[in-house]
Amino acid sequence: MQDVLELLGGWMPLQRWYAGRGEAAQLRLLGSFELAPAAPEPGLRLITVALVRDDATQATYQVPLVIRDIDSAMPALGYIGAVGEQSSRASLVDGAHDPAFARALIRLISDEAEVVGGPTPNGAEPVRVYGQPMPGSRVGEFVTARVLQGEQSNTSIVCELRGDDGEEAVPLIIKIFRHLHAGDNPDVTLQTALAAAGSLRVPPTFGQLAGVWSEDEGQVSGHLAFAQEFFAGVEDAWRVALRAAEGGEDFTPLARTLGEATAEVHEVLRRVMPSVAPTTTDIEIAVEQMWRRYELARVEVPAIAEHGEAIERIYGRAADAQWPVLQRIHGDYHLGQVLAVPDRGWVLLDFEGEPLRPLAERNAPDVPQRDVAGMLRSFDYVAGALRMQAGEEVAGEWAEASRRAFLEGYAAGQGEADEQAPSAADLEILLAAYELDKAVYEALYEARHRPDWLPIPVAAIERLLADA
Numbered sequence: 366m367q368d369v370l371e372l373l374g375g376w377m378p379l380q381r382w383y384a385g386r387g388e389a390a391q392l393r394l395l396g397s398f399e400l401a402p403a404a405p406e407p408g409l410r411l412i413t414v415a416l417v418r419d420d421a422t423q424a425t426y427q428v429p430l431v432i433r434d435i436d437s438a439m440p441a442l443g444y445i446g447a448v449g450e451q452s453s454r455a456s457l458v459d460g461a462h463d464p465a466f467a468r469a470l471i472r473l474i475s476d477e478a479e480v481v482g483g484p485t486p487n488g489a490e491p492v493r494v495y496g497q498p499m500p501g502s503r504v505g506e507f508v509t510a511r512v513l514q515g516e517q518s519n520t521s522i523v524c525e526l527r528g529d530d531g532e533e534a535v536p537l538i539i540k541i542f543r544h545l546h547a548g549d550n551p552d553v554t555l556q557t558a559l560a561a562a563g564s565l566r567v568p569p570t571f572g573q574l575a576g577v578w579s580e581d582e583g584q585v586s587g588h589l590a591f592a593q594e595f596f597a598g599v600e601d602a603w604r605v606a607l608r609a610a611e612g613g614e615d616f617t618p619l620a621r622t623l624g625e626a627t628a629e630v631h632e633v634l635r636r637v638m639p640s641v642a643p644t645t646t647d648i649e650i651a652v653e654q655m656w657r658r659y660e661l662a663r664v665e666v667p668a669i670a671e672h673g674e675a676i677e678r679i680y681g682r683a684a685d686a687q688w689p690v691l692q693r694i695h696g697d698y699h700l701g702q703v704l705a706v707p708d709r710g711w712v713l714l715d716f717e718g719e720p721l722r723p724l725a726e727r728n729a730p731d732v733p734q735r736d737v738a739g740m741l742r743s744f745d746y747v748a749g750a751l752r753m754q755a756g757e758e759v760a761g762e763w764a765e766a767s768r769r770a771f772l773e774g775y776a777a778g779q780g781e782a783d784e785q786a787p788s789a790a791d792l793e794i795l796l797a798a799y800e801l802d803k804a805v806y807e808a809l810y811e812a813r814h815r816p817d818w819l820p821i822p823v824a825a826i827e828r829l830l831a832d833a
């Protein structure tokens with residue numbers, strides 16, 4: 366495995382999902398497990414998944430790998446390098462790009478199989494993984510698979526399948542969680558809960574891969590992959606909204622129904638997942654988290670460093686307001702996370718929460734206004750992206766109208782407020798604080814990942830503070 370780790374040390378830092386930028390990886394193998402090929406294939410030697418700890422980024426990564434004979438048929442993408450001695454030299458391929466991996470993974474999940482990994486380098490318990498199909502889910506026969514292209518924090522594989530009658534069956538999308546975290550992945554738990562409650566606002570679930578592995582501090586458990594129905598040919602709302610804004614088209618009818626769908630999802634999550642009335646301590650912690658985020662961001666984004674006093678005032682008002690019941694929410698809600706699916710309506714994706722937030726925070730009941738604020742920011746991002754392109758404001762009114770329509774739809778979807786609900790004035794104060802908090806998060810995110818886009822959240826912070 367040493368030569369494999371060496372190859373991965375050069376390859377992983379080049380991947381979009383690697384958490385570092387420009388640093389050299391410092392990899393250690395935590396453990397690995399093998400997947401049985403779903404069908405014999407000439408030249409296919411091994412399908413394995415390595416769990417690798419990187420001391421440079423202090424993260425644990427999941428790396429599916431396929432080893433093939435040098436002269437065997439190879440996938441077009443994903444070649445990592447050659448491994449092994451001269452006489453048994455073989456090709457190491459990124460499993461995400463090799464259909465043999467996707468096929469074996471689907472089989473593992475649908476068979477509800479358990480796999481125990483090999484001995485670990487440090488003598489800790491071996492990795493164990495479990496296929497967990499959604500009760501009643503059915504999957505067709507595997508045809509082929511391809512990696513979904515795009516700016517992704519994880520790697521998603523789209524699989525084409527065939528029914529018993531030979532006709533095309535419903536395709537699947539399998540998200541491979543690249544960063545492994547100890548604890549439930551909210552993408553799996555929340556979408557599974559919504560699907561089980563009969564909600565049409567998430568894709569039907571096929572199942573997941575869960576597992577137990579050893580980190581330095583001992584054994585931990587978590588989710589490794591999640592499979593759902595793939596809606597082929599449907600663009601996410603970010604692209605649709607951007608086009609509409611560019612062409613001066615009215616987006617308000619869609620923004621309104623998106624608001625209604627958001628309220629619907631919040632209502633189901635409140636009903637089927639734990640929710641709790643906030644205590645004074647809960648509120649103090651939430652406001653403290655906003656403030657800490659700003660303190661971190663102002664070090665990396667000097668342009669917002671001078672706004673401390675004004676920001677503190679807005680967060681202070683939120684601390685004094687009455688808060689709604691805390692409940693599970695989407696957590697990183699923006700236009701790129703929703704699809705308008707024909708004959709189904711709005712479908713929400715990617716409930717993993719903000720990748721820069723610790724998992725424990727993302728798994729705790731939260732404030733629904735965080736999601737509402739996220740989507741409001743996204744309409745502003747459309748205007749911001751077009752402003753950068755055109756060099757002047759071209760979609761400011763478009764964004765304002767879309768934001769208003771989204772809020773109207775959200776209010777309509779919520780129906781009558783009960784007597785204990787906070788007043789409209791308190792909710793507005795809370796929304797203002799969360800919108801600012803999201804813009805601060807975005808400033809940090811853009812500084813780290815897309816510095817060219819940094820002016821969008823920085824301008825928003827200035828505007829939100831001027832309005833306050």
Ligand SMILES: Nc1ncnc2c1ncn2[C@@H]1O[C@H](COP(=O)(O)OP(=O)(O)O)[C@@H](O)[C@H]1O
Nearest residue numbers: 517518519520538568594595596601701714715
């Ligand atoms: N079920 C699905 N049907 C169609 N497209 C999907 C589906 N799930 C994800 N996508 C597409 O993949 C993109 C990335 O998915 P997402 O869950 O947000 O992954 P990540 O966590 O890596 O950002 C989405 O913006 C969407 O365009």
Ligand SMILES: O=P(O)(O)O[C@H]1O[C@H](CO)[C@@H](O[C@H]2O[C@H](CO)[C@@H](O)[C@H](O)[C@H]2O)[C@H](O)[C@H]1O
Nearest residue numbers: 518603697699700701719720742743746807810
């Ligand atoms: O989709 P992810 O979970 O990886 O979310 C992260 O990346 C998003 C960008 O891809 C980022 O969203 C920001 O940019 C969007 C336009 O590209 C915009 O619609 C969002 O409103 C804005 O926040 C997201 O914040 C980040 O967590």
